[in-house]
Amino acid sequence: xxxxxxxxxxxxxxxxxxxxxxxxxxxxxxxxxxxxxxxxxxxxxxxxxxxxxxxxxxxxxxxxxxxxxxxxxxxxxxxxxxxxxxxxxxxxxxxxxxxxxxxxxxxxxxxxxxxxxxxxxxxxxxxxxxxxxxxxxxxxxxxxxxxxxxxxxxxxxxxxxxxxxxxxxxxxxxxxxxxxxxxxxxxxxxxxxxxxxxxxxxxxxxxxxxxxxxxxxxxxxxxxxxxxxxx
Amino acid sequence: xxxxxxxxxxxxxxxxxxxxxxxxxxxxxxxxxxxxxxxxxxxxxxxxxxxxxxxxxxxxxxxxxxxxxxxxxxxxxxxxxxxxxxxxxxxxxxxxxxxxxxxxxxxxxxxxxxxxxxxxxxxxxxxxxxxxxxxxxxxxxxxxxxxxxxxxxxxxxxxxxxxxxxxxxxxxxxxxxxxxxxxxxxxxxxxxxxxxxxxxxxxxxxxxxxxxxxxxxxxxxxxxxxxxxxx
DNA sequence: CGAGTGTTTGAATCCCCTCAAAAGATGTGG
DNA sequence: CCACATCTTTTGAGGGGATTCAAACACTCG
Numbered sequence: 392x393x394x395x396x397x398x399x400x401x402x403x404x405x406x407x408x409x410x411x412x413x414x415x416x417x418x419x420x421x422x423x424x425x426x427x428x429x430x431x432x433x434x435x436x437x438x439x440x441x442x443x444x445x446x447x448x449x450x451x452x453x454x455x456x457x458x459x460x461x462x463x464x465x466x467x468x469x470x471x472x473x474x475x476x477x478x479x480x481x482x483x484x485x486x487x488x489x490x491x492x493x494x495x496x497x498x499x500x501x502x503x504x505x506x507x508x509x510x511x512x513x514x515x516x517x518x519x520x521x522x523x524x525x526x527x528x529x530x531x532x533x534x535x536x537x538x539x540x541x542x543x544x545x546x547x548x549x550x551x552x553x554x555x556x557x558x559x560x561x562x563x564x565x566x567x568x569x570x571x572x573x574x575x576x577x578x579x580x581x582x583x584x585x586x587x588x589x590x591x592x593x594x595x596x597x598x599x600x601x602x603x604x605x606x607x608x609x610x611x612x613x614x615x616x617x618x619x620x621x622x
Numbered sequence: 623x624x625x626x627x628x629x630x631x632x633x634x635x636x637x638x639x640x641x642x643x644x645x646x647x648x649x650x651x652x653x654x655x656x657x658x659x660x661x662x663x664x665x666x667x668x669x670x671x672x673x674x675x676x677x678x679x680x681x682x683x684x685x686x687x688x689x690x691x692x693x694x695x696x697x698x699x700x701x702x703x704x705x706x707x708x709x710x711x712x713x714x715x716x717x718x719x720x721x722x723x724x725x726x727x728x729x730x731x732x733x734x735x736x737x738x739x740x741x742x743x744x745x746x747x748x749x750x751x752x753x754x755x756x757x758x759x760x761x762x763x764x765x766x767x768x769x770x771x772x773x774x775x776x777x778x779x780x781x782x783x784x785x786x787x788x789x790x791x792x793x794x795x796x797x798x799x800x801x802x803x804x805x806x807x808x809x810x811x812x813x814x815x816x817x818x819x820x821x822x823x824x825x826x827x828x829x830x831x832x833x834x835x836x837x838x839x840x841x842x843x844x845x846x847x848x849x850x851x852x853x
Numbered sequence: 854c855g856a857g858t859g860t861t862t863g864a865a866t867c868c869c870c871t872c873a874a875a876a877g878a879t880g881t882g883g
Numbered sequence: 884c885c886a887c888a889t890c891t892t893t894t895g896a897g898g899g900g901a902t903t904c905a906a907a908c909a910c911t912c913g
Contacts, residue, residue: 448755450755450756452759452763452764453845457763458759460755460758460759471751472748472752475744475745475749475752476745476749476852477850477852479752479755479849479850480755502737502741502744503738504737505737506733506735506736506739509733509740509741509744510734510740513705513740513744513747514706514707516748516751517702517703517705517706517707517747518707520750520751521703521710523751523758524679524681524703524711524754525681526758527689527691527754527758528681528683528691530761530806531689531803531806532683532687532806533683534868535868535869566890566891566892567891567892568890568892572762574762575761575762576870577869578892579870579871579893579894580868580869582892582893583869583893614683618708619708619710621707765900766900797858797860798859798860799859799860807901807902808901808902810861810862810901810903811900811902813860813861813862814901817861
């Protein structure tokens with residue numbers, strides 16, 4: 392399972408712990424663009440480590456509105472909360488995606504026996520929680536324009552740290568509706584904010600490719616401080 | 623350390639693991655109302671398990687605005703993120719408070735050796751993350767009035783599960799400014815929403831004591847589903 | 854009884870939403 | 884390879900929820 396070893400390289404596990412983790416792998420699964428990877432109910436028996444593509448975690452309200460609560464990038468575990476007692480999140484592939492699938496029960500047993508494995512997952516959850524906490528601040532305190540800028544900075548930085556993109560450009564496989572659902576704003580207003588940023592020469596995007604023309608200015612607008620993303 | 627054993631009763635640890643945890647305790651600390659328990663910078667060497675009082679986690683923006691990202695109640699660890707590589711949160715006592723203080727480094731070592739201890743903390747982080755994820759949904763999707771109702775339901779439910787309050791009433795040691803900073807709204811509007819709820823006979827509050835007069839209706843407004851809080 | 858903190862009210866403004874619909878892009882089948 | 888259906892982006896107009904500014908009103912406490 393070379394895929395696995397590559398994906399968890401920066402977890403810094405001993406071979407013993409890597410082995411224990413590998414034992415809990417059920418297999419690899421491929422998803423189509425738009426495919427639901429996990430319904431948002433019940434106690435899911437699996438966990439998904441994304442190795443290719445993008446996915447989103449989201450929650451739905453009764454009126455059908457959707458809040459995206461996280462973007463899952465290659466190397467992320469998309470449904471960490473399935474480890475715990477309760478998971479109320481949906482998981483959906485934004486692009487064709489591939490994930491390594493773990494058995495939840497086996498993983499929990501492995502963690503009980505291998506402390507280092509548990510602390511590795513603990514670290515993952517803490518990272519995801521750090522991002523989430525920043526989302527709360529952005530949603531609560533910032534103007535929409537600042538929030539848009541912040542999310543662009545965040546996504547670029549997360550991709551960049553994994554060496555997946557250029558210094559000032561990246562593929563963003565989202566519709567503006569997806570983007571709006573992450574930012575808690577209407578698609579119409581999202582569109583207007585993005586257009587204004589283009590007209591100001593801050594960014595460009597053709598198709599789903601984003602160029603950040605003025606990285607410094609974008610960071611200023613967002614008050615972006617990457618430290619919450621680690622390293 | 624009877625305080626400790628009482629506080630972690632529902633972590634369901636073996637005596638061995640309890641012991642390992644107890645070894646990492648530095649002591650007990652008391653805080654005054656309004657006292658800062660943790661600055662929001664640097665790598666804090668301690669963790670705080672609250673055993674009495676209320677506290678808040680928060681983040682500040684450069685312009686001085688504050689977002690509360692969690693309420694810490696007795697039994698909660700207020701600064702779980704200090705376990706990880708990066709912590710950017712402040713922690714502040716809302717009331718006179720008492721906390722059991724752990725040594726971070728010792729705790730990490732203990733977790734590596736005692737998987738069950740690590741998974742217990744993992745569970746704590748997952749719970750806190752579940753609350754946070756719901757906050758994101760509330761901030762992103764809901765009207766302020768619904769959000770106010772939701773936060774009232776959440777706080778009551780969290781206190782109620784620990785047997786700390788009556789079925790439809792509880793002490794809420796917050797100013798309306800605190801409340802507003804948690805909800806991402808202005809104090810003025812917070813005040814107006816609360817007033818309207820009083821006039822409608824939904825709730826009462828005198829001083830810092832809240833009565834929920836119409837639990838069902840409040841839950842309806844909030845679309846409150848307690849499952850994200852566990853049990 | 855002033856000082857300080859917290860709550861309440863009023864007025865004006867604006868950011869952002871909703872509704873409605875056109876224009877552009879994408880994809881599928883015949 | 885084009886026609887049609889579908890998805891996505893864009894534009895316009897109007898309204899409302901929430902903000903900001905300003906100030907009066909309560910409550911607590913030394």
